[in-house]
Amino acid sequence: MKRGFTILAxxxxxxxxxxxxAALLIAPTEQTMGNVQRIFYYHVPSAWVAFxxxxxxxxxxxxxxxxxSAKADMIALVCAEVGVVFCTVVLITGPIWARPVWGIWWTxxxxxxxxxxxxxxYVSYLVLRRFSMSSQTxxxxxxxxxxxxxxxxMVYFSIWFFRTQHPxxxxxxxxxxDPRMGRVxxxxxxxxxxxxxxxCWTRYRLEVAERAVHEAEAMQSxxxxxxx
Amino acid sequence: xxxxxxxxAAYAMTWAIHGTxxxxxxxxxxxxxxxxxxxx
Numbered sequence: 001m002k003r004g005f006t007i008l009a010x011x012x013x014x015x016x017x018x019x020x021x022a023a024l025l026i027a028p029t030e031q032t033m034g035n036v037q038r039i040f041y042y043h044v045p046s047a048w049v050a051f052x053x054x055x056x057x058x059x060x061x062x063x064x065x066x067x068x069s070a071k072a073d074m075i076a077l078v079c080a081e082v083g084v085v086f087c088t089v090v091l092i093t094g095p096i097w098a099r100p101v102w103g104i105w106w107t108x109x110x111x112x113x114x115x116x117x118x119x120x121x122y123v124s125y126l127v128l129r130r131f132s133m134s135s136q137t138x139x140x141x142x143x144x145x146x147x148x149x150x151x152x153x154m155v156y157f158s159i160w161f162f163r164t165q166h167p168x169x170x171x172x173x174x175x176x177x178d179p180r181m182g183r184v185x186x187x188x189x190x191x192x193x194x195x196x197x198x199x200c201w202t203r204y205r206l207e208v209a210e211r212a213v214h215e216a217e218a219m220q221s222x223x224x225x226x227x228x
Numbered sequence: 229x230x231x232x233x234x235x236x237a238a239y240a241m242t243w244a245i246h247g248t249x250x251x252x253x254x255x256x257x258x259x260x261x262x263x264x265x266x267x268x
Contacts, residue, residue, distance in 0.1 A: 020239075
């Protein structure tokens, strides 16, 4: 287990270094936007990874609602947390790109607003998990996750069905992406997926350990109570 | 501000966010190790 983790960590570091190099030096410079377009190699893969994690959170939440599986509950929690981190990257890098290109940091455009709503839904999910002490918390969180996941396709398809200020979809949107740019985007996507996998693995192990510690503490206090 | 600075800012912010989250996880792991030691 530890060896597998080390291999994944080394592989992720290599992938991220190469993807960083490719984003800065292999990808051609875009003619209109110049170097600022390279933000796209971090912004888009981060969004895709966040969507994937929220999708896993949705599947795990449905499994939890059907089977009441503690493992599914932990996977849902971990994916929501790491998904929020990646979604935060999207919400920060987007305005940094928009400022020199659009001349504004933010606009209440449909895609941007729905992404902010998505982030708020999963932050609410994490707040619920963190502060609610009820035994019903995992159930309530799973229901919230199922409804929250509805926002993911809305964010994704908002630029397909509505005229928005956000650039058109990279894949299947009718735009023409230079093949070299496409390859660099793919490298960064793979690298960020490896990073997400590594973080999720670490966070899952922590969650398992934390629950075991809480259980042991509860048992210990029960024994102490009985001894009195 | 030069447009390239926005690129550096975006990349730096990305790693700052991931770094902060990893730091939070490391602190959590440290706290858990302390609790496990206490239980032993």
